[in-house]
Amino acid sequence: MSDDISAHLRLTQGPVDLSAIGTDAAPGFEGSKADGRAALAAMGPELADLQERLWAERTAGSERRVLLVLQGMDTSGKGGVLRHTIGLVDPQGVRITSFKAPTEEERAHDFLWRIEKGLPAAGFIGVFDRSHYEDVLIARVRGFADPDEIERRYGAINDFEARLADEGFSIIKCMLHVGLDEQKDRLAERLANPEKHWKYNPGDLDERALWPAYREAYEIALERTHTDVAPWHVVPADKKWFRNLAVGQLLLDTLRGLDPQWPAADFDVEAETKRLHEESPVQ
Amino acid sequence: MSDDISAHLRLTQGPVDLSAIGTDAAPGFEGSKADGRAALAAMGPELADLQERLWAERTAGSERRVLLVLQGMDTSGKGGVLRHTIGLVDPQGVRITSFKAPTEEERAHDFLWRIEKGLPAAGFIGVFDRSHYEDVLIARVRGFADPDEIERRYGAINDFEARLADEGFSIIKCMLHVGLDEQKDRLAERLANPEKHWKYNPGDLDERALWPAYREAYEIALERTHTDVAPWHVVPADKKWFRNLAVGQLLLDTLRGLDPQWPAADFDVEAETKRLHEESPVQ
Numbered sequence: 001m002s003d004d005i006s007a008h009l010r011l012t013q014g015p016v017d018l019s020a021i022g023t024d025a026a027p028g029f030e031g032s033k034a035d036g037r038a039a040l041a042a043m044g045p046e047l048a049d050l051q052e053r054l055w056a057e058r059t060a061g062s063e064r065r066v067l068l069v070l071q072g073m074d075t076s077g078k079g080g081v082l083r084h085t086i087g088l089v090d091p092q093g094v095r096i097t098s099f100k101a102p103t104e105e106e107r108a109h110d111f112l113w114r115i116e117k118g119l120p121a122a123g124f125i126g127v128f129d130r131s132h133y134e135d136v137l138i139a140r141v142r143g144f145a146d147p148d149e150i151e152r153r154y155g156a157i158n159d160f161e162a163r164l165a166d167e168g169f170s171i172i173k174c175m176l177h178v179g180l181d182e183q184k185d186r187l188a189e190r191l192a193n194p195e196k197h198w199k200y201n202p203g204d205l206d207e208r209a210l211w212p213a214y215r216e217a218y219e220i221a222l223e224r225t226h227t228d229v230a231p232w233h234v235v236p237a238d239k240k241w242f243r244n245l246a247v248g249q250l251l252l253d254t255l256r257g258l259d260p261q262w263p264a265a266d267f268d269v270e271a272e273t274k275r276l277h278e279e280s281p282v283q
Numbered sequence: 284m285s286d287d288i289s290a291h292l293r294l295t296q297g298p299v300d301l302s303a304i305g306t307d308a309a310p311g312f313e314g315s316k317a318d319g320r321a322a323l324a325a326m327g328p329e330l331a332d333l334q335e336r337l338w339a340e341r342t343a344g345s346e347r348r349v350l351l352v353l354q355g356m357d358t359s360g361k362g363g364v365l366r367h368t369i370g371l372v373d374p375q376g377v378r379i380t381s382f383k384a385p386t387e388e389e390r391a392h393d394f395l396w397r398i399e400k401g402l403p404a405a406g407f408i409g410v411f412d413r414s415h416y417e418d419v420l421i422a423r424v425r426g427f428a429d430p431d432e433i434e435r436r437y438g439a440i441n442d443f444e445a446r447l448a449d450e451g452f453s454i455i456k457c458m459l460h461v462g463l464d465e466q467k468d469r470l471a472e473r474l475a476n477p478e479k480h481w482k483y484n485p486g487d488l489d490e491r492a493l494w495p496a497y498r499e500a501y502e503i504a505l506e507r508t509h510t511d512v513a514p515w516h517v518v519p520a521d522k523k524w525f526r527n528l529a530v531g532q533l534l535l536d537t538l539r540g541l542d543p544q545w546p547a548a549d550f551d552v553e554a555e556t557k558r559l560h561e562e563s564p565v566q
Binding site: 079 | 375
């Protein structure tokens with residue numbers, strides 16, 4: 001039922017018009033919220049199995065790994081995806097890296113320096129909560145880098161991601177596409193609920209006021225960095241359940257494509273079995 | 284029903300005799316396997332809520348964090364605890380550090396050097412899959428360090444953990460106590476199932492042959508490093524469901540004891556609400 005979500009979300013080549021992509025839609029899924037939640041839960045066992053195989057493969061020297069990049073405006077639900085979708089797999093095999101405003105040390109290096117350090121090791125599902133794309137999004141909107149440098153970065157990102165793909169990374173890039181009105185509701189909810197005040201920052205409204213500039217920066221970034229080895233997906237994010245399901249489906253499709261296999265024994269199974277059963281009394 | 288598990292598992296002061304602690308027991312819990320699994324699942328929401336509060340607190344400058352240390356012989360189920368118990372909380376707030384045989388660089392430093400680097404940041408639940416205790420366990424049994432150095436380490440560990448406690452760490456130390464026969468069954472299962480061959484290593488049998496030496500090393504380590512700020516718990520681990528439940532209960536009790544609070548807003552809620560609702564049209 002949810003098998004063609006991925007195809008619906010994958011960006012096509014060419015100019016990107018985010019205003020033409022509905023934020024409240026559930027493309028490729030015909031079902032209710034309850035159906036969507038059930039569909040996500042139903043993915044759990046297969047996701048967990050595939051993740052364990054990927055994890056096992058690394059013990060036989062495989063370099064394969066997954067990198068899920070989550071981008072989106074404030075309240076678009078990066079944290080919700082981590083909790084509800086990534087929470088379905090064994091935490092041992094997951095590495096989450098959150099990128100905040102760069103430190104002074106990070107700013108003294110090329111923008112990809114800190115990204116390299118956050119990459120998942122072989123066998124892991126790595127998740128970037130924000131990423132190197134901030135360096136062509138907020139950096140562009142706020143003028144943190146000059147236009148020549150921003151321009152250079154699109155190419156640098158494509159080179160970087162191509163290198164990762166060569167090294168065994170399967171890259172899934174998701175822009176969580178939340179609507180302006182939905183964002184307002186979510187910010188209002190954070191303000192209305194004392195248990196959510198910690199999630200609110202007055203700067204959120206300053207960023208919100210720059211919405212059109214962010215939309216344009218996203219459109220340019222998506223168009224310039226949508227490649228065969230690291231394609232973008234625009235995930236309608238007003239429906240939380242669809243957002244979680246959609247990212248789950250993208251992850252599932254990627255892992256299915258990898259088709260990781262249990263590694264063969266690198267020891268003599270029969271001899272070891274004999275050794276175990278014929279051991280001298282230990283205790 | 285499971286509230287007094289923790290008290291049963293906590294080591295008492297004085298000499299430790301592991302052979303007197305049943306590996307197949309379920310101390311403090313009166314119920315079946317199904318009851319135990321249900322009890323663990325029932326902890327999920329409270330664990331998740333407390334974890335989120337701890338996570339939120341850090342945004343207001345709290346230095347508090349949890350460090351769960353998992354030790355145990357091969358097959359005792361450190362991985363199972365990570366999957367089933369730690370998997371109940373938001374993966375964003377968890378940092379798992381697995382300690383394998385030290386690298387050459389790590390061996391060139393004091394044994395606690397790599398441990399420091401694996402510590403959780405404020406707000407996190409950190410989990411050590413093996414730990415600095417390997418440096419008084421395998422290091423003692425295999426003679427990787429001379430006796431004077433091993434002797435020094437017990438005190439160094441106590442000093443280290445006392446410092447962590449001062450810095451805001453709540454430390455939970457668990458020895459997953461698996462029986463010799465149960466370990467044999469689990470190794471046999473790994474050998475019999477090609478999907479589990481990757482988990483088996485011929486070295487596992489060499490370690491198993493040293494079982495009495497490991498038991499002694501554990502007994503000494505537990506006795507010497509059982510302190511008020513970092514007490515040991517011996518968790519019977521033959522019943523996987525009890526092992527997972529017991530660690531869940533220890534984590535839950537620790538978080539309840541911390542009683543983390545939602546931080547108060549550091550901004551003017553009313554003014555921000557007004558700003559949000561009176562904003563100029565953005566789009």
